[in-house]
Amino acid sequence: MSFRDFDVGTIGIVGSGAMGRGIAQIAALGGLTVRLFDTNPQAVAAARDYLFDTLNKLATKGKIKEADAHAALANIHAANEIGALSDCQVVIEAIVEKLDVKRALFRELEAVVGERCILASNTSSLPITAIAAGCAHPERVVGYHFFNPVPLMKVVEVIDGLRGDPTAGDALMELARRMGHTPVRAKDMPGFIVNHAGRGMNTEGLRIASEGVASFVDVDRIMREQAGFRLGPFELLDLTALDVSHPVMESIYHQFYEEPRFTPSPITGTRLAGGLIGRKTGEGFYKYADGKQQTPDEAPAPTAMPRRVWISRASHAAREQVLKLIAKSDAAVTIDTGNTPAPDSLIVVTPLGHDATTAALAENLDATRVVAIDTLFPLDTVARRTLMTTPATSHAARDAAHALFAADGVPVTVIRDSTGFVAQRVVATIVNIGCDIAQQQIATPQDIDLAVTLGLGYPHGPLALGDTLGAKTILTILRNMHSVLGDPRYRPSPWLARRAQLGLPLTHSEE
Numbered sequence: 001m002s003f004r005d006f007d008v009g010t011i012g013i014v015g016s017g018a019m020g021r022g023i024a025q026i027a028a029l030g031g032l033t034v035r036l037f038d039t040n041p042q043a044v045a046a047a048r049d050y051l052f053d054t055l056n057k058l059a060t061k062g063k064i065k066e067a068d069a070h071a072a073l074a075n076i077h078a079a080n081e082i083g084a085l086s087d088c089q090v091v092i093e094a095i096v097e098k099l100d101v102k103r104a105l106f107r108e109l110e111a112v113v114g115e116r117c118i119l120a121s122n123t124s125s126l127p128i129t130a131i132a133a134g135c136a137h138p139e140r141v142v143g144y145h146f147f148n149p150v151p152l153m154k155v156v157e158v159i160d161g162l163r164g165d166p167t168a169g170d171a172l173m174e175l176a177r178r179m180g181h182t183p184v185r186a187k188d189m190p191g192f193i194v195n196h197a198g199r200g201m202n203t204e205g206l207r208i209a210s211e212g213v214a215s216f217v218d219v220d221r222i223m224r225e226q227a228g229f230r231l232g233p234f235e236l237l238d239l240t241a242l243d244v245s246h247p248v249m250e251s252i253y254h255q256f257y258e259e260p261r262f263t264p265s266p267i268t269g270t271r272l273a274g275g276l277i278g279r280k281t282g283e284g285f286y287k288y289a290d291g292k293q294q295t296p297d298e299a300p301a302p303t304a305m306p307r308r309v310w311i312s313r314a315s316h317a318a319r320e321q322v323l324k325l326i327a328k329s330d331a332a333v334t335i336d337t338g339n340t341p342a343p344d345s346l347i348v349v350t351p352l353g354h355d356a357t358t359a360a361l362a363e364n365l366d367a368t369r370v371v372a373i374d375t376l377f378p379l380d381t382v383a384r385r386t387l388m389t390t391p392a393t394s395h396a397a398r399d400a401a402h403a404l405f406a407a408d409g410v411p412v413t414v415i416r417d418s419t420g421f422v423a424q425r426v427v428a429t430i431v432n433i434g435c436d437i438a439q440q441q442i443a444t445p446q447d448i449d450l451a452v453t454l455g456l457g458y459p460h461g462p463l464a465l466g467d468t469l470g471a472k473t474i475l476t477i478l479r480n481m482h483s484v485l486g487d488p489r490y491r492p493s494p495w496l497a498r499r500a501q502l503g504l505p506l507t508h509s510e511e
């Protein structure tokens with residue numbers, strides 16, 4: 001059976017919840033006839049009312065033409081029984097995430113639809129091959145994973161099962177474009193692309209918080225204002241809600257047979273059990289008043305400047321960044337140019353992947369005066385800087401460094417000692433997991449980056465982010481963290497290690 005030159009005019013959608021009605025909306029606006037079915041007829045009626053209101057509001061706001069709204073509404077039909085889907089060329093299920101329920105539905109659909117009808121699953125976590133295993137014709141079963149809210153999230157993952165016909169996936173790729181979405185192709189592996197790649201931000205953010213390195217709000221501020229992400233990990237978890245995110249974290253971890261990179265955190269399990277689910281319940285990692293996130297104010301920066309500063313020479317480029325920033329700030333500070341720090345100098349180190357303690361010991365420095373600064377992102381362009389103390393750093397040294405590096409008005413976050421600060425840890429983990437997705441050939445480098453930027457809203461895809469910061473830099477961060485902690489979650493992906501050492505971009509794919 002082949003689906004080449006496959007013409008789709010009518011699609012069926014089973015399930016009229018948020019996902020089903022979202023898919024119905026973009027399909028109807030794409031000119032397709034939509035048959036919407038649900039075992040609960042009242043749910044279908046509610047979905048049609050919702051779509052009527054939504055499309056009319058879009059027309060009123062000028063987002064779509066009024067004629068297009070009317071045409072789309074005319075394209076959406078309620079299916080009172082599953083037999084009404086018999087003339088569909090594609091049927092998309094958007095029902096509960098239970099394998100036995102999906103299998104039963106697909107068997108029922110096979111008795112109704114034509115031989116060349118593609119059966120698509122909107123599952124976010126179940127193997128497509130397992131769903132297809134219950135079908136007489138598994139070759140026509142394809143994963144078609146949209147994201148909520150469907151009309152705004154313009155990416156859809158097309159997943160080929162092991163027994164799937166690639167031409168069926170090809171047909172769904174073209175159908176996605178017709179509906180105004182960007183399709184990406186993925187192999188049938190846990191988490192596909194987006195949920196797999198998303199482990200880097202969330203699990204590492206949780207690990208940082210669990211180690212007491214920084215608070216939830218400080219981690220989010222660093223990832224937004226230093227690393228340039230739209231949301232920090234805890235804002236993102238509040239948005240998606242822990243009743244969705246925590247089970248996904250556990251599922252991917254177990255499906256990959258307890259892969260250390262994906263280890264969940266007891267933080268989310270405890271908060272989920274306590275009902276601190278996120279924005280939709282009014283409280284998660286943040287509290288929400290009238291839907292608005294409540295964030296504590298930052299304390300003002302100290303004002304007492306150091307008189308003298310000694311800057312590590314371990315990295316010439318990092319040292320130059322710090323010197324340039326101090327000179328630009330017009331702070332009345334003397335630069336200590338000695339080979340070793342003078343007794344009254346504030347000591348600044350610039351570790352990459354190491355903690356402040358390791359950096360201090362490597363140069364035989366007085367840890368009571370050592371403060372580390374993160375130079376992964378340019379100090380003169382970031383909207384926030386991060387400092388890190390050793391367990392022995394005095395309050396005076398900590399506050400003096402804070403005053404110095406906030407002198408130009410850029411806010412500074414001071415964290416406890418950590419291999420790789422916050423931004424280095426999270427970004428390196430994101431890049432590393434993206435590289436491993438490429439190594440496993442789950443998707444092409446182009447589709448990995450495309451899926452992540454559209455599906456997660458990151459400023460760059462993981463491979464492009466690694467290329468922007470430098471593959472060798474990311475490799476150094478990971479190797480240094482791994483050497484200090486011995487934690488296998490930080491072992492570099494072969495994709496990253498080989499390309500970094502050969503000087504190739506991470507987006508480079510072998511012929």
